[in-house]
Amino acid sequence: MSTLLEIRNLTKSYGKGPVLQNVSLNVDSGRIVGVIGPNGCGKTTLFKIIAGLISDYQGTVMVDGSPPGVKSKAEASFLPENTYFDGGIKAAGAISMFADFYRDFDRQKALELLKRFNLEPGMKLKSMSKGMQEKLQLILVMSRAAKLYLLDEPLGGIDPAARDIILDVILKNYSENSTVMLSTHLIHDVERVFDDVIMIKDGNLLVSESADSLRERTGMSLDQYFREVFKC
Amino acid sequence: MLINDKFDSGVPIYLQIMHLIRRKIASGEWPPGHRVPAVRELALKFGVNPNTMQRALSELEREGLLRSERTAGRFITENTELIDTARRGLAEQILDDFIEQMTGLGFTGQRITELVGRELENRTCSEQKEEEE
Numbered sequence: 001m002s003t004l005l006e007i008r009n010l011t012k013s014y015g016k017g018p019v020l021q022n023v024s025l026n027v028d029s030g031r032i033v034g035v036i037g038p039n040g041c042g043k044t045t046l047f048k049i050i051a052g053l054i055s056d057y058q059g060t061v062m063v064d065g066s067p068p069g070v071k072s073k074a075e076a077s078f079l080p081e082n083t084y085f086d087g088g089i090k091a092a093g094a095i096s097m098f099a100d101f102y103r104d105f106d107r108q109k110a111l112e113l114l115k116r117f118n119l120e121p122g123m124k125l126k127s128m129s130k131g132m133q134e135k136l137q138l139i140l141v142m143s144r145a146a147k148l149y150l151l152d153e154p155l156g157g158i159d160p161a162a163r164d165i166i167l168d169v170i171l172k173n174y175s176e177n178s179t180v181m182l183s184t185h186l187i188h189d190v191e192r193v194f195d196d197v198i199m200i201k202d203g204n205l206l207v208s209e210s211a212d213s214l215r216e217r218t219g220m221s222l223d224q225y226f227r228e229v230f231k232c
Numbered sequence: 233m234l235i236n237d238k239f240d241s242g243v244p245i246y247l248q249i250m251h252l253i254r255r256k257i258a259s260g261e262w263p264p265g266h267r268v269p270a271v272r273e274l275a276l277k278f279g280v281n282p283n284t285m286q287r288a289l290s291e292l293e294r295e296g297l298l299r300s301e302r303t304a305g306r307f308i309t310e311n312t313e314l315i316d317t318a319r320r321g322l323a324e325q326i327l328d329d330f331i332e333q334m335t336g337l338g339f340t341g342q343r344i345t346e347l348v349g350r351e352l353e354n355r356t357c358s359e360q361k362e363e364e365e
Contacts, residue, residue, distance in 0.1 A: 032281050164279075171275060174282050192239040192280050212244035212284065220242040 004029040004148060004179050005050065010059035012045055018203050019045045023059075025198060025208040029147065030176040034194040034211070034222070035183040038230050041200045043183040044081060047150045050181075051078035064147055074103070077146035081153050083133055087126030091119055091136055098140045110143035117165060130157040138166060142173055149173075151182040155190065167193055191222040201229065245280055249288035252278075257297055257308055258319035268298060268306040 005027040012020045020042045027033055035043050048054045049061060052068035063072035085094055091114060099105045114121060117135045125133060138154050155163050167190060170180055181198075184190055191197075197214060199207035206229065207214060211222060218225050239245050256262040268274075271289065275282040289306060292298045296314050300306045309315065334344050 031283070167279065168276065171279070171281070174272075174275075192245055195281050195283050212246055212287075215242050215244045218242065224242060 002029055003027070004064055005181075006060070006062040007050075008060040010046075010049065010057060010061060012042075012049065012054065012057040020049075020057075020200075021203040023200075023203075023205045025205060027179055027181065027196070027198075029179050030174075031179050031195040032170065032174065032193055033179065033181045033196045033198060034187070034191065035181055035198045035200070036185065036187055036222070036226060037183075037200040037206075038185060042203045043200060044152055046200070047078065047080075047152045047181070047183065050148070051076055051150055053078075075146055076148040076150060077102075077141045077144040078150045079137055079141040079152055079154055081156070083125070083137060085125050087124065089125050090121065091123050091125075092121035094125070094136060094140060095121075095143075098143070102144050104145040106143050106145060110139055113139040113143065113169065116169075117162065131159060131162065134158055135162060135166075138169075142169055145178075147178050149178065149180045151180065153183055153185075155184055155186050160189070163189055187226050188221075188223040194222070197222055199226070199229070239278075239280065246284050246288040246291065249278060249280065249285065250291055253288065253292060254297065254318050255322060257315060258322050262308050264308055264312060264315060265310045266308050267304075268308060270305070 003026050005025075007023055007025050010020055010023040011018055023046070035046065037043055045054065049057050050063060050068060050072075052073050055068070061068055064075055066072055068076075089097070095107060095110045095114075098110070099107045111121070114136075117132075117139065119128075119132060119136060119139075123132075125136070128136065134154065134157050138151070141149065141151065154166060158166065163186075170182070171193060173180075182190070182194075191211065194211045196209065197207060197211045198205070214225065215221065220228065239248055241248070253262070262268070268289070269277075271282055271285050274289075275285040278285065289298060293300055293306075295318075296311065297309050297318060298306055299309055331344065334347075339347070
């Protein structure tokens with residue numbers, strides 16, 4: 001197993017205080033990694049830095065051997081929390097756009113997934129529910145043959161039945177050469193698919209280890225441990 | 233160890249899967265000598281990560297309940313003695329739990345034996361009735 005992502009002493013501040021503070025971690029290829037922490041803990045910032053959308057940070061970030069940039073963008077497939085499409089675009093149009101943008105995009109796979117999620121290719125984004133929009137975005141992102149999938153809260157507005165399909169898609173898509181990093185606060189529903197878990201609290205790295213070793217060490221499920229650590 | 237199919241307890245998931253598979257083998261749902269489905273297929277079926285599934289299967293190989301043949305895949309052992317031992321191990325766990333719970337409710341050993349005996353008798357009776365009908 002080789003290291004796909006290497007982060008050393010990463011710090012990022014927006015004006016006031018640091019959002020990420022001296023974070024160091026490694027992620028291997030062939031893993032499904034849960035990135036968990038409450039809202040505002042720095043998960044999205046971490047993803048944006050890895051995806052190359054934020055470049056004014058301190059520390060070192062290496063994605064497959066190079067810092068986030070043109071090369072890593074071709075290898076990392078990022079699902080942002082919010083959509084960036086115009087409401088007038090149809091599902092089929094969004095698929096064509098991705099096919100134009102990314103050399104590693106598999107149109108056939110996207111169309112199959114569309115069918116699986118019961119989405120109409122001719123449907124406009126603005127007439128879709130929030131859950132449907134999220135599904136479409138996920139289909140686009142997962143239809144790339146990327147080395148690193150960065151899924152920022154892909155389960156937020158999605159009903160439990162579709163959640164199962166999404167987990168199924170992630171598991172089916174699993175390959176030894178790619179890694180999925182998935183941020184969520186719905187740990188209970190997804191913890192069984194994680195190899196590793198990264199936990200962030202107030203910008204500090206709290207946990208970065210294998211999910212089963214955390215269970216062994218604490219005698220708790222990830223969900224229980226999360227509740228324990230972030231108790232108000 | 234109680235196993236929850238949803239894999240949400242504090243027990244490492246690979247151990248939970250090992251337990252579920254051990255049960256399949258002990259009950260004969262996975263018969264001796266049969267081929268074990270591919271890791272990927274099992275991972276999807278159990279809804280867990282392929283690496284976790286791989287680990288569970290490797291550990292079961294170490295226990296001897298599974299064996300792997302270089303090119304043909306993975307098979308369930310034909311060693312019925314090993315399977316018997318696994319079955320007895322599982323039964324002991326269930327009995328331990330049961331006795332602990334019954335004692336917790338205030339039943340003595342003798343009462344527990346009586347209750348189990350009566351319950352088993354009832355079951356045989358109702359099974360016979362069903363057959364007659």
